[in-house]
Amino acid sequence: MNTIKSANFKTTPALVVPPLTPFDSSLKVDRAALATHIDYVVxxxxxxxxVAAxxxxxxxxxxxxxxxxxxxRATVEAVDARVPVVVGISHPSIRSAVELGQLASSLGAHAIQLLAPxxxxxxxxxxxxxxxxxxxIARETELPIMLYLNxxxxxxxxxxxxxxxxxxxxVKYVKESSRDLARVGRLIEQIDRAGHAQYLTTSQMLLITLQLGGSGATMPPPLAELGAKIIAAFDAGNAAEAARLQQQFSLFPARWMHRGLMPTMKAALHALGRGIGEPYPPFGTLTDDEAAQIATYLQSTDLSHVTENHA
Structure with a gap:
């Protein structure tokens, strides 16, 4: 496997994407479905x-x-060095986090992601x-760290x-989930523009993050498909188109977030013909009416539908 050594988001705005996890009937990871899903992500x-796990x-x-x-391992294998991979190593035990960090190094990952505990x-x-x-943890691992704040x-x-x-x-990257514009603006200035680390936010904050000089955002699919279109419009200098696309995040996923982000994203993937199954039980299942609402709303967005359902 060819290791990708760098990922500089100052020349290319960052779209850091965590693939969702498909489970089979025995609640094991469905590796074939995961590989197909990662193709869509890339x-x-x-x-x-x-992001791997x-x-x-x-x-x-x-x-x-x-x-x-x-x-x-399955995520890194499916990405196949097409883009860099950041491996999640968050764990209450520093020994377990270090073990995951060392695994990431052995697989040729670009960085490790670590939740503030x-x-x-x-x-x-x-x-x-x-x-x-x-x-x-840094003392016993060798890869750059993405600080994850959630x-x-x-x-x-x-x-x-x-x-x-x-x-x-x-610490070379900071990913935070506050969606608080005052906080985001301040930390872009004190972290990203100050040259300490590259600062990443969320789908709802993507365009304003780029406008304020931040590096980009982390978001799951299918939000990331729309995020890529926003970044392309921003890079092309088309502010009106970038704003039009960003407005599509105003209701999606917020309208359904009482169920949680992951269940909403799995329902959206199903509606788009890219289904990878249901959430791990027992939490997060949407009602039929809620799933139908998502499907109807997605028809009004710039997300692409496919005719074949991969579920």
Whole structure:
């Protein structure tokens, strides 16, 4: 396998895409369906980087540790060096995180993604504790780190703590999920434009992130297909078209987010003819009416439909 060594989003805005995870009837990862889905992520969504088992929408947390590692391997294999891969290594145990980081290196990954951790015994971690967590893992791994900020699954860090982590030598990317424009604008200035790390946001913040000088966004499919069109319009200097496309994120996925991002994305993929199955039980199943609403809404967007359903 050819290792891709660099991914500079200053010349090409970033579209970092986590493929969703298909499960078979025995709740094992369906590798054939995963490979087809990753083809869509790379080719149809024009991902500049693919996430392997790194964000909650990928449902990796349901998997035993060895199956999680197998999902990482299958993802890297399916991407086949067409674009860089960032491997998720988040884990309460630094030993387990290091093991995943070393696996990422052995597979030729470009970077590792690490969620700012909660304290397993409760209470908000201090900035010093989070910095120490990252330093301990960086000491025993060799790849660049993508700091992942997602309060709930991870710690809710303030801007000052985020900047401190972004200044760590090994942290080269920051992905955060706040959708808070005041925070995003501030941290683009203090992190990305200051030269500490490349700053990535979410689908809802993509266009304003690019306009303010940030590096791009992380989003799952099929949101990423629309994200690629926004980036293309922005790069072409077509502000009106970029804004028209960005408006399509106003209701999608927000209108259905009471079910969660991953179930909404799996329902949307099904509606577009790219279905990869249902969420891992028991959480997140949409009603028939909700699935029909999504299908109807998607007809008004610039997302492409296919005639064959891959489910």
């Amino acid at each position: 080719e149809g969504c024009r991902a500049t980087m693919v 790194g964000v909650e929408t990928q449902e990796y947390h349901y998997l035993p540790f060895e199956e999680r590692k197998a999902l990482v 909660l304290r397993p015994f409760g209470g908000a971690p201090s900035t010093a504790e989070v910095v120490r967590y990252f330093e301990l 309060p709930g699954p991870g710690a809710d860090l303030g801007p000052e703590a985020t900047v401190e982590l972004a200044k760590l030598e090994r």
